[in-house]
Amino acid sequence: METTLKSLIFAWALFASALSHAAAPYAFGVLNQRSLQATAVYWNPILNYVSARSGVPLELHIGRTANETTDRVVAGRLDFAYTNHLFTPKRAALGWRVLARQDSRGIRGQIVVREDSPARSLKDLTGQSVAFPNPYAFVGYYVPYDALLRAGVRVTPLFSGNQEAAMGQLMSGQVAAAGVNHQVMADFARRNGLKYRVLSESEPYFDLAVMASPRVSEADGEKVRQAFVGMIDDPEGRRVLKAAAQAIGLGKSRGFVFADDADYTNYRAFFRHTRVPVNE
Template sequence: MRVLLALAALLLTSLLSGCGREEQPPGPQYSTAPAASSKPEYTFAVHPLHNPAKLIQAYQPLIDELNRRIPEATFKLESSKDYASFEQKITAKSPQFILPNPWQTLQAMQSGYRVIAMAGDETEFRGLILVRKDSPVRQPTDLKGKAVSYPSATALAACILPQYFLYQQGIDINKDLENRYVGSQESSIMNVFLGETAAGATWTLPWTLFQKEHPAEAAQLRVAWETPHLQNNSVMVHHDVPATVASKVQHALFALTDSPEGRRILDGMATKAFYPASNETYTPVQNFIADFERKVRPVKQP
């Protein structure tokens, strides 16, 4: 409850800064009026990097840019309440475009999606393990018998990489820790801040944004350990989407670095750039996941 109240307070503070303009609520809009256009509509679903309100704030400018650059189609942003609901959408093949994490990228390939870009520099895709600055934890084995928070069991940078790191440090994460999967990056961080867990896992992008938006809380935390990096999140398109549309989206993503407005959009997402990538780009992730599941645990929890 303390975590939920604290997150609500932080979210309210962030949203108040955006008051003064009326925004449409997220999700589908309903109307009794006939459709004004027969343009094809494409849903762009982003995995839960942030809570839904924050995600829309960060990614709606990208969708607006796609609509500006590709006027013959309409793009709509879709958020998800948690990792499980986003992954269900992938299985159902409901969004035409998705921005999944690397593990979800592998799953999406099995549902008819293909990679058209990588979202951000892969060296930024590192797991972080946070503790309070007043914590007595100094080495990984100090966490034995304690609670550790993560956004989700399927969060690659913010759970799987940190758990593999702890395994390499001699911790049996299935027996030595109380693993708490708390639903979002912000919640994982706030669990540590409030002392609900001895440590919390996240990754570089959410931690950078948290430091920027909540400096007082972030100042009471420190990064205890970083993991090696893997390929960053991908952008994928379902095979039902015409190749011409997919190509235009791909080129629009790559072109963001070419203008001040595009760079502002990237900055709002805390993303340096979108880079060329394909399914084969994520082969190292597939190899890592196989090793993780062999040594640590299945990625999908019962």
């Protein structure tokens, strides 16, 4: 009898452990473009919706800076990520796969100055301080800094931690210019009444991708993909997207569309030819 009781207790412990493991949410990292608070306010309702619709529990994880969030991805501490930092040669080899992206016409890297700046061309920035979000940022650092190098313009890069922090430095006059994501810049300027001028603009690149780690099963990855993509066709999904956008002052909400690795070919092509040393 005692042996049977011990066996039942052991079996229940194993079962409880399995349930606990199954219920543990996947860590979903979001690349820092805005403040930590704004990122959480925007993404938590979306991840709650996707978790409920997909049956795959997701939990928001954000580092203090975009660098830290990306380092967590590379270190294998996250399961899903919303990012465009994984298309460098070494990071592409980690095996993360693209599931979806925000539905937009693409993002462009810009170098911008305040409207009252005397700078009219990239040459006018020679020797000046230019703010960038972080040394991993694609359209916020690599793309605009590559434009400066190709123009033969040497500047002093200052890294601010995220997109809006770099824009804040520009607005306050701490730097002569900023390298930015054109979409985030337009939203920031509209909310803050900032008038600015664009000195350089890149070709469009698809927006950040929802990506899954190789350890996430194909089945769970597909459930998450379908939940993201289906938001725009579901009244509740549209409500969540609209409320999230309004909560951080975006002009309009943006849904998600199907995407795969082929959509990010021009990212990889950029890294094959860029003059900027690649930080991996």
